[in-house]
Amino acid sequence: MKIAENVYWVGVRDWNRRIFDALIPLPKGTSYNAYLIIGKNGKALIDTVNPGFEKDLEDKIRSLTSIEEIDYVIMNHAEPDHAGAIPHIMEIAQKAKLVATGRGAKIAQIYYHVPQQRIKVVTDNEAISLGDKTLRFIEAPMLHWPETMFTYLEEDKVLFPCDFFGSHLAGGIYSDEIEDLLVHAQRYWGEIMMPFRAMAQKALEKIAGLDIRMIAPSHGPIHRKPERILSAYKQWAAGETRPKATIAYVSMWGSTDAMVKQIAETLTSEGVELAFHNLAVTDVGDLAKDLVDSRAIILGTPTVLGGAHPLAVYVTYLFKVLRPPTKFAVILSSYGWGGGAIRQIQEILGDFKIEVVGALEINGPPTNENMKHIVEIGKALAKKIFEVGA
Structure with missing residues (x-):
């Protein structure tokens, strides 16, 4: 040719x-x-x-x-x-x-x-x-x-x-x-x-x-x-971003799923653009694409044997390696008989320069009070996202 x-x-x-x-x-x-x-x-x-x-x-x-x-x-x-x-x-x-x-x-x-x-x-x-x-x-x-x-x-x-x-x-x-x-x-x-x-x-x-x-x-x-x-x-x-948040989560028995869907509804109602990735089925390339211009990431994970679900560990490490221009994070987790997922996610992120706007770990399915707390976190996150572009 x-x-x-x-x-x-x-x-x-x-x-x-x-x-x-x-x-x-x-x-x-x-x-x-x-x-x-x-x-x-x-x-x-x-x-x-x-x-x-x-x-x-x-x-x-x-x-x-x-x-x-x-x-x-x-x-x-x-x-x-x-x-x-x-x-x-x-x-x-x-x-x-x-x-x-x-x-x-x-x-x-x-x-x-x-x-x-x-x-x-x-x-x-x-x-x-x-x-x-x-x-x-x-x-x-x-x-x-x-x-x-x-x-x-x-x-x-x-x-x-x-x-x-x-x-x-x-x-x-x-x-x-x-x-x-x-x-x-x-x-x-x-x-x-x-x-x-x-x-x-x-x-x-x-x-x-x-x-x-x-x-x-x-x-x-x-x-x-x-x-x-x-x-x-x-x-x-230049690391230019949009009023957009990427949700990357995995759920075993529905509790984490309910939590991320609640924050998704809150962010959408606040006018934030969303990219939604269930780590059990997502294409890693699509996730990387969405991180290019997202101002925030929401990581959702259940607890598995005292730590985050392996898929959440993987994507957290990948997030750190890819070094996106993402400025804010929220971490949501649930556990049955022992927590530790949020601690592990934060340890992996280490000194990565990102502001964690909220981190919530609950025991069992989320209650109405838990959901109200998630709405508050979502609104606080949306405010941060739009302040960047102001």
Whole structure:
């Protein structure tokens, strides 16, 4: 697929993949985007594909040019879904140099056994000429590995940012043709980029002066109208939130369920937008998406053997790891013969900077008095949420 003059998408679409990193659900599959640039005096391959798809990549390249003629293999990011085919390509393209940052060069030797003499280390803002095509490299560490860089094709104004600006979608060519693209992009941001908001802001500042006509990420559709995704990333990187609360809960015998439904009714009546996640059945990716712009989280859990339910423990730890811009929390819990769930949740959160507006632990099913208390907590939380935007 031609995306610019002598610039081609040569990636693959993985329609059947349903899990990433043994953690992230992929309900729509994903793609591993690689790009071939053919210049007058050189040829470069930007990124490769996931292990198992080497032959697909090879066939696509051979339909355009001889792999043996490739001069450079650009490794924007060393994770196997983008770099896994490097050994295969470089075995065929014997004259090719692997282009990477200093940190990337070390990883390439460890993971892909690329000899040091076949690696060209580039520094920030360094460029390589292919004759009529100039590739400029922009270091973008921790987006989301330390060796990450972007590649900018100066003449065609195309930015190749690897994982940045991506989405896990197997289908679709251009993002402006996908109606709910930002939903998938926000989910992807929440799962992968959200913990690195500070580094994302720095990267956005570094590319602010570039004339970007197209963004070609390594997952999902290409942005030929990049303003929408750039605007969204600026908001997410800045930690901008909405008057929204995310409820994440699990219930065994209905008590916690009744408690969270009461606070949900209260928040809704106060005008707060809600995202509701029953942890027994929820998609973790959807939960991560909702945390991107939520000002509050409500954690609900029964007590299991002196602590929180394992699903609540898991999502609390995940919340802490993803580091969303969420400002407020409420913790609701019930127990049969012994408490301890709230204590454990608070211990996991530790020094995470979040204000706990209310924490209520009850014995048995909630009483009318318990419900009144929950209404009070809900109203106090709603007030906090709207004060942030005032």
